[in-house]
Amino acid sequence: MRFIAIKLKDGRYTVKDTDSNAKKKNVAEAKNEYFKRYTAPDIDKFIGTAWGAVNAMADMADHAEPLRNTQNYNENNWGRIIDGHVMVDIFLIKLAQATKVSV
Numbered sequence: 001m002r003f004i005a006i007k008l009k010d011g012r013y014t015v016k017d018t019d020s021n022a023k024k025k026n027v028a029e030a031k032n033e034y035f036k037r038y039t040a041p042d043i044d045k046f047i048g049t050a051w052g053a054v055n056a057m058a059d060m061a062d063h064a065e066p067l068r069n070t071q072n073y074n075e076n077n078w079g080r081i082i083d084g085h086v087m088v089d090i091f092l093i094k095l096a097q098a099t100k101v102s103v
Contacts, residue, residue, distance in 0.1 A: 034060055050095055054088075061085040 015027045037043065038056035046052030062085070070076070080086075095101075 030060075033064055050099065053095060054092065057091040058085070058088050061087045 015024050019027075034056060037059045038052065039047065040056070040059070043052050043055050043059065046055060061080075
């Protein structure tokens with residue numbers, strides 16, 4: 001299942017040659033952040049499983065430093081967590097499609 005996390009990560013974070021350097025930098029940082037979390041000690045025992053891939057994405061969505069840290073970022077982030085984070089939802093859909101599981 002490890003290949004699925006890599007495939008999904010690369011599919012989710014894509015850049016084009018025409019994209020700005022800032023976007024390319026942000027995408028590279030997001031990829032690195034995902035894999036840092038995927039191999040973190042608390043998730044490491046689940047490497048190679050869908051559970052590990054999903055937990056890494058959820059950890060990243062919930063705890064990553066924002067690109068812009070506004071005054072009410074924490075409050076807004078809590079709302080995204082409670083309502084369902086778009087990034088995690090998209091990841092779950094792509095994972096289900098890749099593994100041919102119905103959602």
